[in-house]
Amino acid sequence: MEKDPNNILEEVTQSEYKYGFYTDIEMETAPKGLSEDTIRFISAKKNEPEWLLQFRLEAYRKWLGMTEPTWAHLHHPPINYQDIIYYAAPKKKKELASLDEVDPELIETFNKLGISLEEQKRLSGVAVDAVIDSVSVKTTFSETLEKQGIIFCSFSEAVQKVPELVKQYLGTVVPADDNYFAALNSAVFSDGSFCYIPKGVRCPIELSTYFRINAANTGQFERTLIIGDENSYVSYMEGCTAPMRDENQLHAAIVEIIALKDAEVKYSTVQNWYPGNKKGEGGIYNFVTKRGICKGNNSKISWTQVETGSAITWKYPSVVLMGDHSVGEFYSVAVTNNYQQADTGSKMIHLGKNTKSTIISKGISAGHSSNSYRGLVKMTKRAENSRNFSQCDSLLLGDKCGAHTFPYIKTENKTSIVEHEATTSKISDDQLFYCNQRGIGTESAIGLIVNGYAREVLKQLPMEFAVEAQKLLSISLEGSVG
Amino acid sequence: MDGISTTYNTKDTLLKLFDEYFGKPAADGNPDIGQLRREAIAVFAQKGFPHTRLEKWRNTDLSRALNHDYSFPLNPDNSGVDFGDIFRCDVPGFDTHMIAQLNGVFIDRGLKPAQSSEGLVVCSLAEAFVKYPQLIASHYGKYAAFQENSLTALNTAFASDGVFIYVPDNLVVSEIVQMVNLIHSGDPVFVQPRNLVILGKNSSLKLVQCDDSVDDQIGFINSVTEVVLAENANLDHYKLQNKNDRSTLVNNIYFHLESGANLSTNAISLNGGLIRNEANVKLNGSGAHADILGVYLMDRNQHIDNQVFVDHAKPDCTSNEMFKGILDDQASGVFNGHILVQKDAQRTNAYQNNKNILISDKAVIDSKPFLEIYADDVKCSHGATVGQLDSEALFYLRSRGISIENARMLLMYAFAAEIVNKISIPQLQLRIDDLVKKRLRGELSICEQCVLHCNSREQKVSFEIDMSKI
Numbered sequence: 001m002e003k004d005p006n007n008i009l010e011e012v013t014q015s016e017y018k019y020g021f022y023t024d025i026e027m028e029t030a031p032k033g034l035s036e037d038t039i040r041f042i043s044a045k046k047n048e049p050e051w052l053l054q055f056r057l058e059a060y061r062k063w064l065g066m067t068e069p070t071w072a073h074l075h076h077p078p079i080n081y082q083d084i085i086y087y088a089a090p091k092k093k094k095e096l097a098s099l100d101e102v103d104p105e106l107i108e109t110f111n112k113l114g115i116s117l118e119e120q121k122r123l124s125g126v127a128v129d130a131v132i133d134s135v136s137v138k139t140t141f142s143e144t145l146e147k148q149g150i151i152f153c154s155f156s157e158a159v160q161k162v163p164e165l166v167k168q169y170l171g172t173v174v175p176a177d178d179n180y181f182a183a184l185n186s187a188v189f190s191d192g193s194f195c196y197i198p199k200g201v202r203c204p205i206e207l208s209t210y211f212r213i214n215a216a217n218t219g220q221f222e223r224t225l226i227i228g229d230e231n232s233y234v235s236y237m238e239g240c241t242a243p244m245r246d247e248n249q250l251h252a253a254i255v256e257i258i259a260l261k262d263a264e265v266k267y268s269t270v271q272n273w274y275p276g277n278k279k280g281e282g283g284i285y286n287f288v289t290k291r292g293i294c295k296g297n298n299s300k301i302s303w304t305q306v307e308t309g310s311a312i313t314w315k316y317p318s319v320v321l322m323g324d325h326s327v328g329e330f331y332s333v334a335v336t337n338n339y340q341q342a343d344t345g346s347k348m349i350h351l352g353k354n355t356k357s358t359i360i361s362k363g364i365s366a367g368h369s370s371n372s373y374r375g376l377v378k379m380t381k382r383a384e385n386s387r388n389f390s391q392c393d394s395l396l397l398g399d400k401c402g403a404h405t406f407p408y409i410k411t412e413n414k415t416s417i418v419e420h421e422a423t424t425s426k427i428s429d430d431q432l433f434y435c436n437q438r439g440i441g442t443e444s445a446i447g448l449i450v451n452g453y454a455r456e457v458l459k460q461l462p463m464e465f466a467v468e469a470q471k472l473l474s475i476s477l478e479g480s481v482g
Numbered sequence: 483m484d485g486i487s488t489t490y491n492t493k494d495t496l497l498k499l500f501d502e503y504f505g506k507p508a509a510d511g512n513p514d515i516g517q518l519r520r521e522a523i524a525v526f527a528q529k530g531f532p533h534t535r536l537e538k539w540r541n542t543d544l545s546r547a548l549n550h551d552y553s554f555p556l557n558p559d560n561s562g563v564d565f566g567d568i569f570r571c572d573v574p575g576f577d578t579h580m581i582a583q584l585n586g587v588f589i590d591r592g593l594k595p596a597q598s599s600e601g602l603v604v605c606s607l608a609e610a611f612v613k614y615p616q617l618i619a620s621h622y623g624k625y626a627a628f629q630e631n632s633l634t635a636l637n638t639a640f641a642s643d644g645v646f647i648y649v650p651d652n653l654v655v656s657e658i659v660q661m662v663n664l665i666h667s668g669d670p671v672f673v674q675p676r677n678l679v680i681l682g683k684n685s686s687l688k689l690v691q692c693d694d695s696v697d698d699q700i701g702f703i704n705s706v707t708e709v710v711l712a713e714n715a716n717l718d719h720y721k722l723q724n725k726n727d728r729s730t731l732v733n734n735i736y737f738h739l740e741s742g743a744n745l746s747t748n749a750i751s752l753n754g755g756l757i758r759n760e761a762n763v764k765l766n767g768s769g770a771h772a773d774i775l776g777v778y779l780m781d782r783n784q785h786i787d788n789q790v791f792v793d794h795a796k797p798d799c800t801s802n803e804m805f806k807g808i809l810d811d812q813a814s815g816v817f818n819g820h821i822l823v824q825k826d827a828q829r830t831n832a833y834q835n836n837k838n839i840l841i842s843d844k845a846v847i848d849s850k851p852f853l854e855i856y857a858d859d860v861k862c863s864h865g866a867t868v869g870q871l872d873s874e875a876l877f878y879l880r881s882r883g884i885s886i887e888n889a890r891m892l893l894m895y896a897f898a899a900e901i902v903n904k905i906s907i908p909q910l911q912l913r914i915d916d917l918v919k920k921r922l923r924g925e926l927s928i929c930e931q932c933v934l935h936c937n938s939r940e941q942k943v944s945f946e947i948d949m950s951k952i
């Protein structure tokens with residue numbers, strides 16, 4: 001029996017977050033609040049060298065002098081930065097040699113997510129660096145990677161193992177005082193992933209990290225640094241889910257990517273953090289600074305993101321196209337539902353000659369949510385013969401939601417070409433009628449149309465990820481869509 | 483906070499001047515207007531002149547324009563001016579009812595529009611304050627919201643004269659009404675004309691608004707125009723801007739459309755030191771439609787800033803924006819289009835497009851086509867392009883024996899023609915077409931007064947090829 005189409009959208013917006021659960025692991029936490037002492041505590045806990053402590057302290061001092069940005073199209077109660085625990089780590093256990101030694105509760109958690117290390121390891125051939133509340137618990141396939149000279153480990157580990165590389169590149173793409181949240185992260189970053197692909201190496205497998213916010217009241221401040229040395233290639237994946245919690249949680253991550261001459265870095269992410277309940281209570285506040293720099297000639301950085309979670313998303317993966325002939329790409333699907341708010345987009349800064357960038361952004365808003373695209377394309381004087389194409393479309397499902405587009409275009413030379421186009425529309429009755437006529441129920445038709453709408457972006461994702469992304473897209477719009 | 487610092491503290495001078503002229507409640511005949519003035523000056527006192535740290539002004543810097551020792555003629559003496567010499571129109575066959583404004587003050591030449599017996603009123607705003615208090619009470623200051631716009635606030639505080647047009651219900655005005663706003667003064671002047679145009683139900687009007695310079699004098703015009711279109715009214719509006727390079731023109735227009743009203747507004751900016759056009763269009767009744775068009779051709783150090791805000795407040799409205807510009811030398815251009823579709827403004831269709839051509843390496847364009855949508859049953863799109871003349875098209879023309887200069891001109895002309903061809907007054911279209919050609923050839927000099935009334939008969943602009951065949 002066909003459902004009333006009017007109810008379907010409602011149902012679509014009613015489904016509860018399906019990945020809500022909470023793992024009870026003993027935590028070792030820093031006291032609440034932020035001060036130089038907290039930073040020293042974190043640094044000491046992680047046994048960091050002096051220069052890194054100074055880096056943190058300097059960032060903290062800069063952060064003190066900064067104010068929270070208010071320009072984004074977002075509304076949230078003020079964040080009390082003193083009411084956050086800045087460090088939480090699962091209690092240190094002895095080095096693990098096999099999966100059996102991993103806390104069974106953790107295994108359980110991963111099983112619920114459908115990404116048990118076991119399965120990942122055996123079936124998908126993907127190396128997984130699973131991060132639970134800031135500290136890496138288990139790294140797989142490291143040995144395989146090591147043979148190629150690839151370094152893929154947790155950030156803290158990298159600080160111990162390859163301090164000179166970390167020191168050389170840390171903060172070069174996102175300076176400590178880049179913005180309010182970047183400064184905060186630089187001061188208190190807990191852990192994250194580090195990846196270095198040596199010259200001429202093509203990484204044979206897709207590198208993947210699962211981030212997971214676990215304990216209540218714990219801000220997560222990951223820091224990821226990816227370096228593609230000359231003529232290398234890597235595809236890096238990051239995905240997240242979070243347990244259901246009522247109190248808002250703050251997340252301020254930094255991702256820095258450096259692509260040297262002829263290198264290519266592909267970064268894909270699926271983000272499905274707790275978006276809050278149907279009334280808009282709770283959910284993650286996600287303030288992320290992601291930026292890559294195409295430092296050498298002919299380098300390429302590609303961002304692909306599927307954003308379905310978080311109460312608030314503030315995220316602008318950017319590429320600085322410094323090398324001549326370098327390429328920047330940004331593909332994004334952002335879904336907001338209920339009272340979620342997303343202000344996301346990309347920046348493409350063209351500095352080198354003959355540089356190219358593409359921005360494809362697909363926003364889907366439902367319920368009472370608000371979904372904004374905000375982007376900048378800048379062609380500097382030197383960026384001769386550069387090219388940009390931007391397309392940002394919005395799809396509206398429901399009459400209470402908002403979809404906004406804030407594209408900034410600045411061109412300073414006469415040989416570059418910038419094109420921007422955007423459309424906003426809802427699923428038309430014609431499209432639905434066409435499907436219905438061919439025996440496709442309204443519900444499936446919506447799923448079909450939404451998936452088709454996002455297809456251009458989803459097809460950019462690595463295969464393993466694309467499957468999950470479609471699942472997430474469906475879950476965030478309702479179980480049956482997709 | 484005032485972010486503009488100049489040698490001359492224009493803000494303080496203006497605040498002092500306000501106290502002098504309007505400080506006493508008795509100074510103004512109409513208490514409502516006096517109240518409005520005081521509210522407005524408070525906003526200006528608090529906000530000051532706009533500065534580049536404001537999102538809407540980030541690419542337009544007024545500090546150089548304000549760095550002059552301006553005089554503020556509130557009751558200027560125009561006795562020594564030969565009006566006939568300054569204001570004349572010789573566009574062949576362009577028969578208009580011309581209203582002259584000199585330094586922001588309406589010049590009463592005793593002319594009455596042909597249809598005044600049918601209720602059409604064209605007079606100075608100062609006269610309207612006295613003669614038509616009811617119309618003023620229900621419309622004046624109702625559309626030009628000054629809370630967020632300190633220049634509109636400043637204009638509202640000082641507004642004393644300008645043009646008042648009232649078209650009664652069901653009247654179709656056959657004459658074209660032309661407003662010519664000139665600056666003519668020995669010193670740098672800062673003038674603030676204020677216009678109010680009221681169109682009754684089912685009425686129709688063609689309005690041409692010209693801003694020109696007489697000479698190479700420095701001037702700052704802060705103009706505010708309120709236009710209200712009642713049900714099913716129809717307005718065809720043109721802004722022609724051909725100012726000298728030392729002038730600053732800030733043109734705030736507030737259109738208010740009731741249901742079924744139809745607006746077409748076309749901003750043609752050919753020359754001017756710093757031009758900022760703010761068109762605010764509120765579609766306040768279902769079935770209203772607005773076409774907002776513009777073309778700008780800038781070179782040297784000129785700066786053009788087009789800000790368009792279309793507010794879809796009610797369902798079933800449509801709007802269409804199209805702005806095209808060519809920038810040469812060190813010229814800079816800004817386009818900021820903002821479409822707001824309010825909650826429940828269902829079945830809205832809104833289109834927005836901005837296309838730019840940069841001719842030189844020093845020209846800069848900032849384009850921000852921006853959509854803010856709170857309704858779901860809408861079709862909105864926007865596009866923006868920045869590029870150059872198509873090299874293949876250039877090659878095509880050159881391979882057929884057309885010189886590079888002419889080929890470039892031809893392509894630029896064709897680019898601008900999309901807007902110029904939309905002018906629905908044939909004589910005006912021909913004339914603008916001519917001016918665009920002249921402008922592209924670099925032959926348009928600012929001393930030629932207004933685009934529509936020049937001292938010397940125009941010489942025909944001819945290209946090597948026959949443009950009329952295009």
